Amino acid sequence: MTATKSERVTAAVMIIGDEILSGRTQDTNLSAIAKYLATYGVDLCEARVVPDVEQEIIDAVNALRTKYDYVITTGGIGPTHDDITADSIAKAFGVTAPEHPEIIAMLTARWGDQLNAARRRMAHVPEGGSLVKNPVQGPPGFQKDNVFVLAGVPSIMRGMLEDVGPRLRTGAVVLAKTVRVTGTGEGVIAAPLEAVAKAHPEMSLGSYPFFAPPDVYGANLVLRGRDAAELDIAVSELISALAEAGAKNVELLADPA
Incomplete structure (x- = not known):
C-alpha cells in the first residue's frame, strides 16, 4: 500500500543489547535501517538502545509501537540466556511465545538430536506473529503487528530487511x-x-x-x-x-x- 502525498509513514528502531550500551560492540544497524527505510519513503523518527532487561524492552516497544507506524528491533533472538527479545515482545502484546513449528523443523534439520533447550529458544515467536525470512544463516525473525524483530548481527539483519520492505506502507521518498x-x-x-x-x-x-x-x-x-x-x-x-x-x-x- 502506498500512502498519499499528504500522509507521512513513520518508524522507530529499537536496538537491544547490553553489549551496545557497554561500548564493547559498535552498532552499525541503525544507519543501514535508516537508509533502507528511506528508499520506501518511511521516515525514521526515533532510535532507542535498551538493555537486555525484560521490562525495559516491554516498556520501550509499547511506547514506540503506539507512537509510530512501524518499529524495527535488532538483537536478542539467539540461544543464550540474555536473548529475551521474543518473549519480551510477546509480553508487550499480552500473548505467549510458543515454539514455531517451521523454525523447529529448520533447527531439527540442522542440529538433529543436538537440538537442546538453548537452541529451541530461537524458535520462540509471539502468538499471531509471522516469520521474516533469513537468507543468510540461522533461524528467521518475525513480525508481530507493526513490530519487526530482526537479528543483531549486521549481515543477517540486512538480509532480513529484504523481507520487511515489501510489507511496509510506503510514503513519498525524501x-x-x-x-x-x-x-x-x-x-x-x-x-x-x-x-x-x-x-x-x-x-x-x-x-x-x-x-x-x-x-x-x-x-x-x-x-x-x-x-x-x-x-x-x-x-x-x-x-x-x-x-x-x-x-x-x-x-x-x-x-x-
Missing part, C-alpha cells in the same frame, strides 16, 4: 540537495539558513560543519523535502541569501549517483 559553503563560519550561515527554513516549514534544513587542517573549513547545508519543485526553489533562495550575507564560496553539490 529528496535531498546539498549546498556547500567554504571559508565561511556558521555564524554567517545561520541567519540565511533560518530564513529559508521558516519560508519552507515542510522541509528539513540542516547545517553540518567541516574542518580540514590546516585551514579549510565551512559547512554542508542539506535541504530535504518530498516536493522536487519546492526543493529547487529553496535551494535557489538559500544560495541567494548566502551571497547577500557575504558568503563567497558557495556551490551546489552534484546529486549522489
